[in-house]
Amino acid sequence: MIIGIAVMMFVNSSLIQASASIIPPPEGVDPMDIESIKANFDKFTPKHYLVPFLAHALGTLAGVVVACFIAASHKLRIAMSLGILHLLGGIAAAVMIPAPLWFIVVDLVLAYIPMAWLGIKLSGVKNRYYKL
Numbered sequence: 042m043i044i045g046i047a048v049m050m051f052v053n054s055s056l057i058q059a060s061a062s063i064i065p066p067p068e069g070v071d072p073m074d075i076e077s078i079k080a081n082f083d084k085f086t087p088k089h090y091l092v093p094f095l096a097h098a099l100g101t102l103a104g105v106v107v108a109c110f111i112a113a114s115h116k117l118r119i120a121m122s123l124g125i126l127h128l129l130g131g132i133a134a135a136v137m138i139p140a141p142l143w144f145i146v147v148d149l150v151l152a153y154i155p156m157a158w159l160g161i162k163l164s165g166v167k168n169r170y171y172k173l
Contacts, residue, residue, distance in 0.1 A: 042108055045123050049104025053127075056096035063092050075138055082139040090144045097152035101127045105160025116166045124157025 061072050067084035071077040104127070105120045112119050131153055135145045 042112070042119050042122065044111060045104040045108025045119065046126065047104075048107045049100045049123060049127055051100075052103045053096045053100030056092055056099065060092035060096070064088055079139055085140075087144075090140065090148075094144070094148055094152055097127070097131055097148055098156045101153050101156040102160045102163075105157045106164050109161060109164035109166050116164070117161060120157050120161045120164075120166065121154075124154045124160075127157075128153035 058073070060066075066072045066089065067081055067086075069077075070081045070084060101124055104123050108119050108123055109116045128149065131149055135149065140148075
């Protein structure tokens with residue numbers, strides 16, 4: 042599970058750090074400074090939320106897939122725990138970093154638990170109690 046968390050955090054933070062080179066932030070915004078984001082919140086457009094969503098979704102997916110491949114047992118439990126853990130981080134970020142309500146809803150609903158489920162499916166986890 043620890044390696045899954047590390048992969049999840051690495052993918053998430055790598056994409057967030059690369060976001061400025063993928064989609065440049067609005068003029069005068071430092072994307073690595075929460076205070077700068079808060080002060081310039083009104084300058085962001087929907088395209089600026091694409092990379093953060095992908096960071097959250099792909100971070101969850103990568104962490105779950107890696108954890109499922111290396112876990113000897115309890116793969117389903119580990120995978121869903123990672124999805125829930127990353128969801129809790131997303132909720133914390135939604136409270137701390139301003140974003141439009143539509144993005145918060147899309148992010149929290151689609152980027153964490155569904156990506157954990159997809160990671161379970163992609164890694165071929167079978168469970169005798171649950172049909173996924």
